[in-house]
Every structure is written in C-alpha cells, then in structure tokens.
Amino acid sequence: MKPRTPTDFVILGTLIPGERHGYEIMRFLESALEGAWRVSTSQLYVLLKRMEQEGLVVSRSEAQDIRPSKRVFHVTPLGRDAFEAWVNRPVPHVRDLRMEFICKLFFFRHLSLPGAMKLVLAQIDAIEALQERIRKHPKGEKDAFLNLLYGFKARNIECLLRWLKEEAATFADKYSS
Amino acid sequence: MKPRTPTDFVILGTLIPGERHGYEIMRFLESALEGAWRVSTSQLYVLLKRMEQEGLVVSRSEAQDIRPSKRVFHVTPLGRDAFEAWVNRPVPHVRDLRMEFICKLFFFRHLSLPGAMKLVLAQIDAIEALQERIRKHPKGEKDAFLNLLYGFKARNIECLLRWLKEEAATFADKYSS
DNA sequence: AGAATCATGTAAGGGGTTACATGATTCG
DNA sequence: CGAATCATGTAACCCCTTACATGATTCT
Numbered sequence: 001m002k003p004r005t006p007t008d009f010v011i012l013g014t015l016i017p018g019e020r021h022g023y024e025i026m027r028f029l030e031s032a033l034e035g036a037w038r039v040s041t042s043q044l045y046v047l048l049k050r051m052e053q054e055g056l057v058v059s060r061s062e063a064q065d066i067r068p069s070k071r072v073f074h075v076t077p078l079g080r081d082a083f084e085a086w087v088n089r090p091v092p093h094v095r096d097l098r099m100e101f102i103c104k105l106f107f108f109r110h111l112s113l114p115g116a117m118k119l120v121l122a123q124i125d126a127i128e129a130l131q132e133r134i135r136k137h138p139k140g141e142k143d144a145f146l147n148l149l150y151g152f153k154a155r156n157i158e159c160l161l162r163w164l165k166e167e168a169a170t171f172a173d174k175y176s177s
Numbered sequence: 178m179k180p181r182t183p184t185d186f187v188i189l190g191t192l193i194p195g196e197r198h199g200y201e202i203m204r205f206l207e208s209a210l211e212g213a214w215r216v217s218t219s220q221l222y223v224l225l226k227r228m229e230q231e232g233l234v235v236s237r238s239e240a241q242d243i244r245p246s247k248r249v250f251h252v253t254p255l256g257r258d259a260f261e262a263w264v265n266r267p268v269p270h271v272r273d274l275r276m277e278f279i280c281k282l283f284f285f286r287h288l289s290l291p292g293a294m295k296l297v298l299a300q301i302d303a304i305e306a307l308q309e310r311i312r313k314h315p316k317g318e319k320d321a322f323l324n325l326l327y328g329f330k331a332r333n334i335e336c337l338l339r340w341l342k343e344e345a346a347t348f349a350d351k352y353s354s
Numbered sequence: 355a356g357a358a359t360c361a362t363g364t365a366a367g368g369g370g371t372t373a374c375a376t377g378a379t380t381c382g
Numbered sequence: 383c384g385a386a387t388c389a390t391g392t393a394a395c396c397c398c399t400t401a402c403a404t405g406a407t408t409c410t
Binding site for chain 1: 209211213272275279282283286287321322323325326328329332333335336337339340344345348351352
C-alpha cells in the first residue's frame with residue numbers, strides 16, 4: 001500500500017456515513033470543514049477516479065430526468081480500513097497538527113468514533129518525542145541564527161502541546177462516544 | 178512579474194555576496210540554513226536554469242583540468258531588486274513564519290542588511306491583522322469543531338506574536354547593521 | 355437578463371520528489 | 383576496496399491549481 005495524501009482520507013471520511021456523489025462531497029467539505037480542508041472540484045473528481053481504481057471506493061451511475069446524471073460513490077471494506085488506520089494514527093510532523101490532526105478530530109466527532117482520547121494522548125507522546133530532539137540542541141550556541149530557529153521551534157512546540165493537553169483533550173473527552 | 182517561490186529568493190540570497198556555482202549553493206544551504214530551507218540538487222539546477230532564462234542570474238562556464246567544469250552564477254540587477262523586495266516584505270500567511278520568515282531574518286544577518294527591525298515590526302502588524310479576523314469569529318458558537326479550530330488558530334497566533342516581539346525583535350536588533 | 359446552482363469532467367502547467375547517469379578523486 | 387566528494391544534469395512521476403467546457407434550472 002503506497003502512502004496516500006490526507007485528502008484521500010478526508011474524502012473517505014465523508015463517505016463513511018453513506019454513499020454520496022462528488023458534488024455532495026464538495027459541498028460537505030466546504031460547509032462542515034469550513035476552510036480546514038480544501039479540495040478543488042477538479043482535483044476531487046481526479047482523486048475519486050483514482051481511489052476507485054485502487055479499490056477504496058466503488059461508484060454507480062444514477063440517471064436523473066432533468067439534472068445531469070450523478071456518479072454515486074460508497075466506501076469498500078478496504079477503504080474503510082484505510083480510513084480507520086489513518087484516523088487513529090497521530091501525525092508525524094509538527095506542521096501537520098494545524099490541519100491534518102484537527103481534521104482527524106473532526107471525524108471523530110462527525111462519525112461518533114471511539115478512541116479520540118487515545119489519539120490525542122498518542123499525539124502528545126509523538127510531539128513530546130520531537131520536543132526531546134529539539135531540547136538536545138545546545139542552547140548557548142555561537143550561531144545566533146540557529147538559536148533563533150530552535151527558539152522558534154521550542155516555543156511553538158510548547159504552545160501546541162498546551163493546546164493538545166487542554167483544548168484537544170477536552171474536545172476528545174466531550175465529543176466522542 | 179509572476180509570483181516566485183521562496184526557493185528562488187533563497188538562491189538569489191546566497192549569490193548576493195558573490196558568484197557561486199550550483200554545488201557551492203547546495204552546500205551552503207545545507208550547512209548555514211541547516212534544515213531551515215531544503216532544496217534537492219536536481220531541483221536546484223532546474224531553478225537556476227529557469228532563473229537565468231528570466232534574467233535574474235547569469236552564468237559563465239568555468240573549465241577545470243581535473244574536475245568536471247562548473248557553471249558559475251551571479252546575480253543581475255533585476256535579481257538583486259527581486260531579492261531585496263522579497264527580503265523586506267512580511268509574509269502574508271501564518272504558516273509562512275515557520276520557514277520563510279525565519280529565512281529572511283537569516284539573510285539580514287548573513288548579508289548585514291539594514292532594516293531587519295522594520296521587517297519584524299511590519300510582520301507583527303500583518304499577523305495582528307490576521308488575529309483581528311480570527312477574533313471576529315463568535316466564540317460561544319454551537320459548533321464545537323469550529324470552536325476547536327479557532328481556538329487553535331488563536332492560541333497559535335498569540336504564541337507566534339510573542340516570539341516575534343521577544344526573540345525575533347531581539348535578533349533583529351542585535352544582528353543587523 | 356444575468357448569476358448562482360447542479361453536476362462532471364479535461365487540459366495545461368507549476369513546483370516538487372526520487373531515481374538514475376556520468377566520471378574522476380580522495381579519504382578511511 | 384569501497385565510500386564520500388566534486389559537479390551537473392535528465393526522466394519519470396506526484397499532487398495540486400487554474401482555466402475551460404457543457405447545459406439545464408432556479409433565484410434575484
């Protein structure tokens with residue numbers, strides 16, 4: 001299984017509750033995720049086609065009298081497994097907290113999935129491991145630029161950890177079955 | 178003038194002190210920016226070629242007896258102008274602080290450019306404008322996910338502003354002519 | 355009358371990646 | 383003897399974006 005982009009999983013997630021056609025997926029992402037995850041319409045159809053070739057989704061054509069006919073997609077067991085593996089896996093990089101991790105939390109709530117708290121805790125562990133690696137860098141370095149860079153990283157990681165422990169954990173606790 | 182990627186400007190910046198060939202640029206970026214900005218070797222040569230077509234740099238071939246011959250690049254006035262405009266312009270998005278903005282500060286120090294403090298202040302203004310837009314979002318919203326999302330953004334921006342005002346400003350103050 | 359909605363796509367191009375090719379030299 | 387350094391590139395592929403095409407319907 002080759003590595004997939006988060007967009008694939010976001011699309012899979014919107015199909016978990018039941019079948020939908022492309023246009024519906026688009027509108028759902030625009031309204032529910034409001035800027036948390038953007039997919040252009042053209043890219044959406046490209047991805048759906050590729051995901052069907054890879055067996056993550058299947059589609060059937062549905063004729064309509066007035067409107068153009070739709071292609072309705074639903075998730076296969078393979079697709080469902082891929083989504084579940086993704087949604088329970090913490091993101092590896094700090095930069096992915098901003099969007100991808102928050103999207104995962106969205107789906108925990110949207111789909112009433114269990115284990116949101118487990119994910120948050122695993123994510124905290126992952127980020128704390130990164131924090132350790134930054135701490136290893138000597139602080140009283142002669143290179144002022146590197147000090148600035150590591151200062152940024154250290155502060156940022158601290159801030160994100162606080163968010164994870166306070167707001168994300170609260171969210172996971174409240175809004176997940 | 179079409180919008181360029183930061184990588185273009187980073188390459189231009191390394192050429193400001195004097196001419197260099199591709200391999201030298203590569204090693205400089207690896208050592209001095211240490212992970213703050215990555216360019217793969219293949220991409221570097223592609224970019225240099227395109228930048229020459231666009232008139233930002235010029236190259237001449239330099240034969241060597243033993244080693245393969247080098248192409249030595251230097252910046253044109255056009256390229257210098259483009260770099261200076263870039264380095265003095267605050268980044269428009271929060272996500273660009275992480276790498277691009279820090280790279281700018283690097284060049285202020287590396288090239289002993291004036292105006293680092295001015296950039297930091299302009300950047301603070303730009304980020305504070307974004308902060309205002311986030312503050313406009315109603316807080317006691319019914320949608321728990323949006324609250325989480327905006328909570329994240331608000332906290333993150335706060336943390337970044339603190340870094341800008343404390344560490345980045347100090348750096349700009351100390352290490353710029 | 356013009357804009358937005360519904361609905362699905364193709365085409366072109368931009369920016370990036372990894373893998374590969376070449377070929378001598380010097381270091382461990 | 384094998385690995386790293388020096389030095390420049392090409393090829394294939396990936397993901398994404400914008401622009402464009404179609405064509406009826408409903409809202410303003």
